[in-house]
Amino acid sequence: MTLTLPDAGLRVTTLARHNTMLMLREPGAVISRLVQPLVLITLMRPLYVAALARDGVQAGTSQVVTGMLVMFSLLALSVVGTGILTERSWRTWDRLRATPARAGELLAAKALPAFALLILLQAEVIAFGAGVFGLHIPDPALLVVAMTAWAFALLGIGTALGATLRSQSELNVAYDIGGLLFSALGGALIPAAELPGWARAIAPVSPGYWAMEALRSALRGQAGPTVRDAAVLVAVAAAAGTVAAWRMSRGLPRSRLL
Amino acid sequence: MNIDGRGTPTGTREAPTGTREAPTGTREAPGRTRGAPAGPELPVLAAEGLVKIYAGRRALDGFTLSVAAGEIVGLVGPNGAGKTTFAEVVAGLVRPEAGRVRVGGLDTVARPRAARALMGMCPQETALYPSATVAEHLRLFGALAGLRRAALRRAMDDITEQMDLNGVAGQPAGLLSGGQRKRTQAATALIAERPLLLLDEPTVGADPLTRAKLLAVVADRAKAGAAVVYATHYLPELAELRATVAVAQAGRIVARGTLAELSLERLHRLLTRSPVEDDEENRDDAHAA
Numbered sequence: 035m036t037l038t039l040p041d042a043g044l045r046v047t048t049l050a051r052h053n054t055m056l057m058l059r060e061p062g063a064v065i066s067r068l069v070q071p072l073v074l075i076t077l078m079r080p081l082y083v084a085a086l087a088r089d090g091v092q093a094g095t096s097q098v099v100t101g102m103l104v105m106f107s108l109l110a111l112s113v114v115g116t117g118i119l120t121e122r123s124w125r126t127w128d129r130l131r132a133t134p135a136r137a138g139e140l141l142a143a144k145a146l147p148a149f150a151l152l153i154l155l156q157a158e159v160i161a162f163g164a165g166v167f168g169l170h171i172p173d174p175a176l177l178v179v180a181m182t183a184w185a186f187a188l189l190g191i192g193t194a195l196g197a198t199l200r201s202q203s204e205l206n207v208a209y210d211i212g213g214l215l216f217s218a219l220g221g222a223l224i225p226a227a228e229l230p231g232w233a234r235a236i237a238p239v240s241p242g243y244w245a246m247e248a249l250r251s252a253l254r255g256q257a258g259p260t261v262r263d264a265a266v267l268v269a270v271a272a273a274a275g276t277v278a279a280w281r282m283s284r285g286l287p288r289s290r291l292l
Numbered sequence: 293m294n295i296d297g298r299g300t301p302t303g304t305r306e307a308p309t310g311t312r313e314a315p316t317g318t319r320e321a322p323g324r325t326r327g328a329p330a331g332p333e334l335p336v337l338a339a340e341g342l343v344k345i346y347a348g349r350r351a352l353d354g355f356t357l358s359v360a361a362g363e364i365v366g367l368v369g370p371n372g373a374g375k376t377t378f379a380e381v382v383a384g385l386v387r388p389e390a391g392r393v394r395v396g397g398l399d400t401v402a403r404p405r406a407a408r409a410l411m412g413m414c415p416q417e418t419a420l421y422p423s424a425t426v427a428e429h430l431r432l433f434g435a436l437a438g439l440r441r442a443a444l445r446r447a448m449d450d451i452t453e454q455m456d457l458n459g460v461a462g463q464p465a466g467l468l469s470g471g472q473r474k475r476t477q478a479a480t481a482l483i484a485e486r487p488l489l490l491l492d493e494p495t496v497g498a499d500p501l502t503r504a505k506l507l508a509v510v511a512d513r514a515k516a517g518a519a520v521v522y523a524t525h526y527l528p529e530l531a532e533l534r535a536t537v538a539v540a541q542a543g544r545i546v547a548r549g550t551l552a553e554l555s556l557e558r559l560h561r562l563l564t565r566s567p568v569e570d571d572e573e574n575r576d577d578a579h580a581a
Contacts, residue, residue, distance in 0.1 A: 048435040052428070059423035125419035129480075132383040133436040134409040 045135050049143030057117065057147050064151060067110040071102040071159050078102075079167060086225070092170055097225055099163035100249040103156055104242050105217035107188055110155055112209040114148040114192030118282075119205055137282055145189050152185040172255035180248035183264035183271070187241050190274030197281040216242040241270050334397070335360045336410075336487050336519035337382065342391035344377050344543075351377040352388065353543035359519040361487065364510065366530035367523040369540030370563055375523040376416055378540070379492045382521075383413045395488055409438070411488040414481035416496065416523075418473050422466030426457050426476050429465065430483055437484035447483050454509050455479045456501065471499040478506050482513065489513060489520045495529065507532055527551065527559065539563070 057064065075098050082101075083094030121127040121144075130140050160177065163169035171177055199205050217223060219233060220242025226234060237243045248263035335358035344352040352374045359365045367375050380386045382393050384404045393400040393407075400407040420429060430448045439447050452458055455475040460468060465476060478494050491510065495503045511533055514520050522535060530537055531551055539547040539554070539562045547554060547562055554562075 044440075045436060048432065052424070052432050055428070056421060056423060124421060125415070125417055126421060128380075128385050129413075129415065129419045129433075130436070131385055132408060132411075132413045132415075133433070134405050134438070135436055136405065 042136065042139055046139050046143045046146070049130070049135065049140065050146040053117065053143055054147040054150075056120075057113070057151070063113050063116070067106055067113065067151075068155055068158060071106040071155075072162050075099060075102050075159070075162065075167070095163060095167050095169050096250065096253050099159060099167070099169050100246055100253070101217075101222040103159040103249065104184075104220060104222040104245045105213070106159070107152055107155055107184065107245075108213035108217050108222075108242060109209060110152060111188055111192040111195070111213065112205065113151060114145075114189060115196035115199070115205045115209065116202070117144060117148060118193065118196030119199070119202060123202075138279065141193065141279055141282055145193060148192065149185055149189050152188050153181065156181045156185065169253070171253065173252065173257070176252040176255065176257060176260045177249070179264050180245075180252040180260055183248060183267035184245040186271035187245070187267040187274070190271035190278065191241065193278035194274040194281070197278045216240040219243060221246045241267065244270070336396055337521065338394045339378070339382065340392050342378065342381055342393065343389045344374075344381060344386060345389055346377075350543050352381065352391070355391070355540070355544050357521075357538055357545055359488070359521055361517050361519050362514055364514045364520040364522055364530075364533050364535035366527075366533070366535035366537045367521055367540060368525065368527070368530070368537060368559070368563060373540035374543040375540055376492055377543075379413065379415070379490045379521065379523065382488075382490055383411065384408055410486055411490055412437070412481040412484060412486040413490040414478050414492060414494045416492040416494075418477050420465035420473060420477060420480075423464050425462050425464055426452075426468070426472075426479075427461045429476055429480050433480040434483045437486075439484055451479045451483045451509075454512075455482075455505050470497060471502040474498045474502050475505060478509070482509055485513065485516065485518070487518055489518050489522075491520065492523045493525065494522075495524065495526065503529070527556075 079095060079098045082098040083091055086093040086097060121130070127140075131137070160169070160171070160181070164171055195205065195208050199208060219229075219237050219240040220226070221229065221237065222242055226237055226243065226246065229237065244263050244266045248260055248267060251259035251263060337357070337359040339355060339357045342352045342355040343350065351372075355374055355378055357365065357367075357378070367378070369375055377386065381388050382395065382400065384400050384407065387401065395407040396410045398407040398410070424432070427448065430451060431444065434444045434447050452461055455478060457472065457475055457479060460472050460476075463472075465473060468476060474494065474497070478491070481489070481491070489510070494506055498506070507529060510520055510522065514533075520535075522530070522533065524530065527537075536548065536550055537554055537559070538545050539559065541562060547558070551559075
């Protein structure tokens with residue numbers, strides 16, 4: 035019998051299953067990211083509805099749902115980055131690199147469970163908004179485009195940070211402060227139009243800005259703007275993913291945890 | 293384990309060439325496997341003139357070593373001599389500044405994946421997933437080595453038995469004792485029979501049971517035709533394995549031979565002297581080796 039090199043698809047499947055198992059064995063961060071937005075949407079919706087009363091109830095509901103979605107999906111980057119950092123602190127990454135698996139396969143297998151989590155988080159928030167607070171979704175397909183593009187962008191950013199930073203404390207700073215900053219600049223906490231002038235000027239630097247724009251456009255049923263904003267997010271994903279793949283193919287720096 | 297002309301392993305768990313069930317692929321002679329890629333007279337591992345520089349320091353400085361099928365080479369040397377860097381270069385984890393490594397005739401830089409498919413590596417430091425069980429580790433690394441279904445299950449059963457892990461197969465690695473972790477790590481490197489085994493100080497801190505189990509499996513694999521690089525500080529282990537000894541000093545091999553040929557006095561002198569003060573002598577020894 036001849037033993038051929040294992041098929042790349044089988045290797046990715048094997049590794050993705052393994053990574054999913056690792057994520058589910060330490061579910062605290064995942065549960066936290068899934069529950070927190072629902073609580074905040076429920077408590078803060080009246081405030082947003084009142085603040086945007088001139089635009090109607092839907093405007094307030096849309097703002098709080100998309101805002102919490104963007105903010106907590108940015109915070110969920112910690113799950114992606116921690117998944118990579120732990121491979122470094124456990125020194126298991128080099129063990130995987132010593133197998134016939136390509137760097138791209140290792141990366142894809144890391145990304146798949148994280149991507150599923152990011153889609154799940156967004157779908158849960160949207161479903162909660164629609165089911166509980168009557169969020170109007172004129173074209174679900176547009177929303178899927180926006181959510182998918184945002185998930186790719188998050189995945190790229192999270193992987194690049196996880197591959198570049200050296201310790202959990204560095205990751206915490208990047209994800210917590212960076213997540214809040216990008217959320218706020220993107221208009222997730224306060225509508226972008228209400229931000230100070232200087233913040234409005236630099237808001238497009240934040241990927242959260244383009245996520246908010248894409249989601250808002252999708253909830254208004256505007257195909258053109260949705261696709262444009264989603265394209266920006268995909269470009270962000272491609273750039274960050276390239277950095278991550280380059281860094282990981284050269285071997286990850288040893289963690290400062292060691 | 294056989295390898296075809298492209299470096300693809302052709303001996304499977306179903307048809308191994310060693311001490312397990314071997315219906316078709318039996319060895320022709322000790323130390324040689326049928327259909328070995330580079331011919332029985334050529335080494336499975338051939339490393340020539342490796343140079344690796346870290347922050348201006350030459351971790352490898354003309355490191356040259358070859359290992360034939362069925363041969364166990366005990367790689368000894370003081371800390372910092374280049375043993376681990378050598379293993380990392382062979383496994384493709386770091387790229388050398390100069391020199392070349394061939395595994396089964398395959399250049400590890402030009403064809404890294406095909407070359408890695410021919411080797412099993414056990415790194416010096418224990419690297420396991422704390423929340424994954426022993427069985428899950430074996431399944432993962434067995435599958436990545438290309439084992440599937442029945443062959444994977446059989447390989448898992450075999451290595452679990454050989455490394456005395458039956459009682460802890462369902463336990464997470466984070467709950468294992470030090471010896472059990474060592475055995476689990478070695479089992480993940482040994483689960484698939486490979487033409488080349490790189491074992492980097494696999495018994496450091498290990499209890500006698502772990503050491504005995506590991507040495508038995510290594511000897512078994514060498515009898516089956518695997519080339520083994522066994523880095524260690526424990527000379528009695530090399531005597532037990534009947535290994536030839538290669539002494540690394542300051543990033544290169546300075547002596548090679550059997551334990552009897554090298555003599556304990558000379559080995560002691562080689563392993564304890566300063567690489568700086570004896571640099572000239574090292575070079576002379578390297579030429580002689």
